[in-house]
Amino acid sequence: MLERVIKHRRLLERGEDLFRQGERFRYVYAIKSGSLKTYTAANQKTVQVTGFHLPGELLALDAVGAGAYLYSARALQTASVCEFPFDRLEELGALARGIQRQLLRIMGGQIQHELSMHMLHCKTDAPARVATFLVNLSMRLAERGLSRAQFRLSMSREDIGNYLGLAKETVIRVLAEFEHRRLISVSGKSLRIHDVYRLESLAGLHAAIT
Amino acid sequence: MLERVIKHRRLLERGEDLFRQGERFRYVYAIKSGSLKTYTAANQKTVQVTGFHLPGELLALDAVGAGAYLYSARALQTASVCEFPFDRLEELGALARGIQRQLLRIMGGQIQHELSMHMLHCKTDAPARVATFLVNLSMRLAERGLSRAQFRLSMSREDIGNYLGLAKETVIRVLAEFEHRRLISVSGKSLRIHDVYRLESLAGLHAAIT
DNA sequence: CGCGTACTTGATCATACTCAATGCACGTGG
């Protein structure tokens, strides 16, 4: 059904921008392989990473309202995406009410996600943030049928820090601490989760057993 | 047009809940007067304020996807709201495509807002957060035709702190510091902004003139 | 007017930031 409106596939090299903040909103993207980060430049010198996006996820739906992309998107590694011209989607939507509904549902989900990020940043200390980040990543990968226990951190420590509102050194130290406590193993970009439950506890998802 | 589906008006006392997290999603609300806070209880003991909502704004649209309210909403003062039964809205939407479009636009706007909150929490220190909070509040009031320079902080210092991820003492001290620097005047719940521009600078909205 | 809730203020302490130096891996060119 949605396949009807696919315009074409696009390939990205590591470091290449899929779209840039402020450009006219034309396409919604579905990520086929690889991963991307989204980021904005609020003031000249500061860059803020707003999210990481994995295969199977949709990108840029939230530009609907604004008519322009709200942030830039850059490939963290070689990636392939599908472009959906949004005006076509809308035409289709006029016919198929089910799709409109689904759009609303997806957008609701995005808001929910942003809300959970908000909660993440408010209450918690560095270990809780990193733990939440890892658990979240693990869950999203599992949703796509990939391993929830072992995966690659395709983004740099600096990006993680920027995303979580922590210095990169803090990210490193927290990861080291987690490894020392045998919650995870890290080696460069590859990561293995040994104890999801305690990680979730640290993230503040359970009652509070430190 | 939307007026057609208004079911009825509802009045709330200070401290009364409009709806609770987890309840089945039935109504979208438009705030007529007063103000509300939204909050969740992630784990048993911790409450997290997720937002403040002013007259003229819509509430609970993001529950569309989930089918249940994602958070609770409580009146900060005597308030009146209008209930819109959402299933009716959807019927209407099937007929009037313009409304669907508008829904999407509004939801896009919400995502944008959440995104800006994300940015707020990541980079910045306590003064920047409080400054952003004040500027944001001021703008939202101005959008509704109210004074952007002088207004009431209908929420407690503790709520502000919880929302911004700061201790209430820090909120108080930062406000005092701002007053000392003649950026604002505070007295209890009433607040006056003297120098929006410098406040915005602190918020990191300009290049960076401290 | 009295009670309670919210607000304010001060002192101490911990966490995470900053700065600086070093290590490590990759790719490039001699």
Add this chain to the structure above:
DNA sequence: CCACGTGCATTGAGTATGATCAAGTACGCG
């Protein structure tokens, strides 16, 4: 093949910012 450069990761030391704890005060409301 090895020397070198670049970028990212790591580690350490010192510091500052904001949290916590503990009083004390003002304000709103019955």
